Amino acid sequence: xxxxxxxxxxxxxxxxxxxxxxxxxxxxxxxxxxxxxxxxxxxxxxxxxxxxxxxxxxxxxxxxxxxxxxxxxxxxxxxxxxxxxxxxxxxxxxxxxxxxxxxxxxxxxxx
Amino acid sequence: xxxxxxxxxxxxxxxxxxxxxxxxxxxxxxxxxxxxxxxxxxxxxxxxxxxxxxxxxxxxxxxxxxxxxxxxxxxxxxxxxxxxxxxxxxxxxxxxxxxxxxxxxxxxxxx
Amino acid sequence: xxxxxxxxxxxxxxxxxxxxxxxxxxxxxxxxxxxxxxxxxxxxxxxxxxxxxxxxxxxxxxxxxxxxxxxxxxxxxxxxxxxxxxxxxxxxxxxxxxxxxxxxxxxxxxx
Amino acid sequence: xxxxxxxxxxxxxxxxxxxxxxxxxxxxxxxxxxxxxxxxxxxxxxxxxxxxxxxxxxxxxxxxxxxxxxxxxxxxxxxxxxxxxxxxxxxxxxxxxxxxxxxxxxxxxxx
Numbered sequence: 001x002x003x004x005x006x007x008x009x010x011x012x013x014x015x016x017x018x019x020x021x022x023x024x025x026x027x028x029x030x031x032x033x034x035x036x037x038x039x040x041x042x043x044x045x046x047x048x049x050x051x052x053x054x055x056x057x058x059x060x061x062x063x064x065x066x067x068x069x070x071x072x073x074x075x076x077x078x079x080x081x082x083x084x085x086x087x088x089x090x091x092x093x094x095x096x097x098x099x100x101x102x103x104x105x106x107x108x109x110x111x
Numbered sequence: 112x113x114x115x116x117x118x119x120x121x122x123x124x125x126x127x128x129x130x131x132x133x134x135x136x137x138x139x140x141x142x143x144x145x146x147x148x149x150x151x152x153x154x155x156x157x158x159x160x161x162x163x164x165x166x167x168x169x170x171x172x173x174x175x176x177x178x179x180x181x182x183x184x185x186x187x188x189x190x191x192x193x194x195x196x197x198x199x200x201x202x203x204x205x206x207x208x209x210x211x212x213x214x215x216x217x218x219x220x221x222x
Numbered sequence: 223x224x225x226x227x228x229x230x231x232x233x234x235x236x237x238x239x240x241x242x243x244x245x246x247x248x249x250x251x252x253x254x255x256x257x258x259x260x261x262x263x264x265x266x267x268x269x270x271x272x273x274x275x276x277x278x279x280x281x282x283x284x285x286x287x288x289x290x291x292x293x294x295x296x297x298x299x300x301x302x303x304x305x306x307x308x309x310x311x312x313x314x315x316x317x318x319x320x321x322x323x324x325x326x327x328x329x330x331x332x333x
Numbered sequence: 334x335x336x337x338x339x340x341x342x343x344x345x346x347x348x349x350x351x352x353x354x355x356x357x358x359x360x361x362x363x364x365x366x367x368x369x370x371x372x373x374x375x376x377x378x379x380x381x382x383x384x385x386x387x388x389x390x391x392x393x394x395x396x397x398x399x400x401x402x403x404x405x406x407x408x409x410x411x412x413x414x415x416x417x418x419x420x421x422x423x424x425x426x427x428x429x430x431x432x433x434x435x436x437x438x439x440x441x442x443x444x
Contacts, residue, residue, distance in 0.1 A: 003121050030164075031164045034155060041148055041375060070200055071212070080187055080191060087170065091188060095122065098185035109132065153262075153268075160261055236432065252386075279419075297431065300431065302410060319404075321351070324411075
């Protein structure tokens, strides 16, 4: 059995429980979750916008941004996994399939 | 030992190998990956923009959008995991910490 | 009379006529237009994601990207102006007010 | 002479003066401005994410969101116009050309 590229099982359950405990299912339509994902990506991007590429390597190591970038990465992941979950998409399978397509589209450099 | 909420280990390795085989490390600065993540989220959002919330529940089940939405979810996941990886952020830990903060910020409804 | 910072009058009318002629008013809720704006910004960002800052200065001058970047800038502008229009927000006044706030938040360097 | 669909002349000058007075030209590469535009769109989208389409019509009229939405629309406009300006793209001409393309792509309903 091939190990999964990504395993989101426990997180999907945790997010569903979290939504249930707050009566949030009414808000968690795929359309709304896609918008929320956008908003979080916007917050993540803001960390990088005025930094050079070289400076961008340091944002997770510098005290003034490390916690912020960790939180924004987490927020993006939370909404992405939640969105896949409510759509009943197997994210691991979708990723595995996409990586096959990507390998066809972008063949490796000849060895 | 608590099971991980999310496990991206195999995917991180696969993505790093993929970039190495194509000499893409030069492009994969955190700043650039954050932009690429944005672009993919934009493509995902486009699937939902003219659909109602109710219609949005069907996009992963309807033949004309199912494959598209799976691919866009995968693309977002690929860049998110790659970005966390190059930043050396432990995405599982970041998510676990963020969920604690979220639970404090949004207490569950009283039972 | 102060000249306007931005004048979108003719474009707002043109966009409303365009939507009317295609029976698109049913789709142009502010929520949907905000999503469409996101999608177009994603397409614009994709032009820049693998380019360095220095290379980014050339995208509107190089044959292979010039037309593309013009179209994406236009698409973002179209949805932004349409969104402000359906919300009945005076974009010129909103901009004028925001620039006053920005000048307070970021005072100019002392001369 | 056809009136312009959009006139951003005064705003472009004001934004350039604003950047000069703060020594911001070093940050205003097209790549960076495209990222900043993304961030602002993310903030705008957040206003709409948990609102229904019907509720979204009210955000510019309700006291608790009216000023916020005006500010975010302005921020998006500021970065869009600044980006077009540093790229030396004539936004009015780009919009006029794109509307011709859009009219060909989406013919009006027969009368």
